[in-house]
Amino acid sequence: MTERGSLYAVSPLDGRYARYTEPLTDYASEAALIRARIEIEVEYLLALADLEATPLSIDGSTRTDLRALYEAFDTEDAETVKRLETEGYAGYSATNHDVKAVEYFLRLHLPDEKRQGPWVHFGLTSEDVNNLAHRLLVAPAVREVLVPEIGSIRDTLAADAREYRALPMLARTHGQPATPTTYGKELAVYAARLGQALGRLEAVTDDLSGKLAGASGTYAAHCAAHPEVDWPAFSESFVESLGLEHTALSTQVNPCDDLAAVFDALRGVNNVLRDLDLDMWLYVSDRYLGQDAAEGETGSSTMPHKVNPIDFENSEGNLTKANSDLTFLADYVTTSRLQRDLSDSTVKRNIGAAFAHSLIAYQKTAAGLSKVTPNGTVMREELEANPEVIGEAVQTILRREGDTDAYERIKALTRGERATLSDFRDLFADLDVDESVREELNALTPADYTGLGEELVEELD
Incomplete structure (x- = not known):
């Protein structure tokens, strides 16, 4: 019989995505x-x-x-x-x-x-071995495989944030044109969030703990054979020699709150990246971002022109699957009937699958980021096409000057309307304000109304 290869794998993790x-x-x-x-x-x-x-x-x-x-x-x-x-x-x-x-x-x-x-x-029960073995695998899997990939994405975001710190871009709240920002500042937000989430993941991974206390967590067999030995002290020394903290109180199982904390922290990382994937997809859709077209690559089986944001889509799907698995794991491994039931054994075998979907997603997000380039021309055209976004600045300056109807005045001009800069300047001409204030108002443009967006990038470590 011919040996079957990865094309016959039941799971895509060992088939289509095995290289990842x-x-x-x-x-x-x-x-x-x-x-x-x-x-x-x-x-x-x-x-x-x-x-x-x-x-x-x-x-x-x-x-x-x-x-x-x-x-x-x-x-x-x-x-x-x-x-x-x-x-x-x-x-x-x-x-x-x-x-x-x-x-x-x-x-x-x-x-x-x-x-x-x-x-x-x-004197051991299987769980004495298994709980320690799983933690000896989870810790380096996170530290040596996942963390570097996450850190690399964070570094890419930070570098791009600095490069495009001054590039003005129309923002959207509720999907509608809103106060302009800079592309670099938006990337800096993600870089900061990802850095914080990564720090939480590293911290909980360093706090994994193990037990070695026998079938019911009482050292009963050990004490029966050698009552003269301080078995809790022995256990503590042994577990700590493995680089783990010691769990002094347990049943047959090691309470898995430490593993649940890792799964929850990893979900936090994945949630940040999924949010990033969604925004990058929308920026590509709005043509704020252009994509490199790989020679020979097909974007659609019927529409030859398409260059799809497939890496961000693939990442989104894998992050969603990973988080579903991580939520299940975190909820499941922290419960056990009485001193133990065996259902946790088969469940823990799926930790690697959750990590694998996360890893695929990280590589896809990184690939997506490497292929996109900001389209400054389109961004500026969008700003120029939505001059009503300076309405916030106008009404705030007028409030400063004591105009109690400032908000209502700008609302009447802009809400649900396509106001132009000329409309604003006609309004400014009729205002009873000092000429210096009128000049200040006339100088407002959407592209220049980005506040401290450029400077805020410096908040990155």
Whole structure:
């Protein structure tokens, strides 16, 4: 039978979009989870060997060999563990249990399995291993894969904000022409929001915590075997050695409020970017932004002229899917019936999918930003075509001069009407104001009415 390739993948994450999601395979694949479990089991075994209370002895060369099991972990190792789970291997029957398969895999590599084997997974429940393994994967997935992509978008927005800080642009509130802004200032808003959201994501990722307290969170098996050991202290030391904070109070499961905080923070990042995608799409639609046309690329199967904002659309779709998954994950993983039910196990296997949809979106947003160029001519034409937007400035200046009917006067001229600059100047000519004020009013133009838009870009770090 011919081997089927990615075109037959059930999920687009491993099919159409595999080239985008590949950086996550070291953190989100089943092989990655197996490797992380092996790391936990190896380091736990070595920590037990360091306890004076246990008769377990592991020499230096064996320690090196055991650590190589996860440091040099490869496809063959992953397949061996999977065989132990599903088929049986090397004298072991099929476990039909993924963590037990890891335990047997480790036993196969012990130089003295008879003496050392009983200490593998000693006193642990599977969740002791899994909760730590998931966090060893989530943290670098966020830090090493997602954060750099988010930071790169933020840097692009900041650089473009500075470049186009003085480019005037008609703003819209409620979709209607409003007080002008600058294109650079609008990008700076997104850069600032994204920077803040990124900071929140990094902070909660640094606060992940783990538990190692047995089947009901009471250290019962540990204490039954070695009551003289301070197991909570041992657990705290071990968990912190993995770079995690210690969860002192737990059931069988580690309360996943820390993971939920990561998912919520990532949703915050994605919401900023989805808002950006929507605005960039509209700017392209309004011809405020032009797009580079890739040679040979097709924008429509029937309309040859089209250059679609497809990257922003693709990003929008993937961000929406990611946030749906992240919301589900954050809500689900923080609940468990009594000390534990097993439904969280299958749910947590979808963390990588939520991260993958996010990653695709980040790459698509970045691609979209790289293809657009502001069309200053169109922006100025739009400003000139909507002179009524200076009405705000006019009525505010007249208020300053004590005109109690200023707002109503400008409303009568402009609301629902296409007032021209000539209409405004006719109004100014009839006003009972000092000539210096009349000159001030006559000097107003939409393109120059951008307030501190240019200067505000400096608020970016």
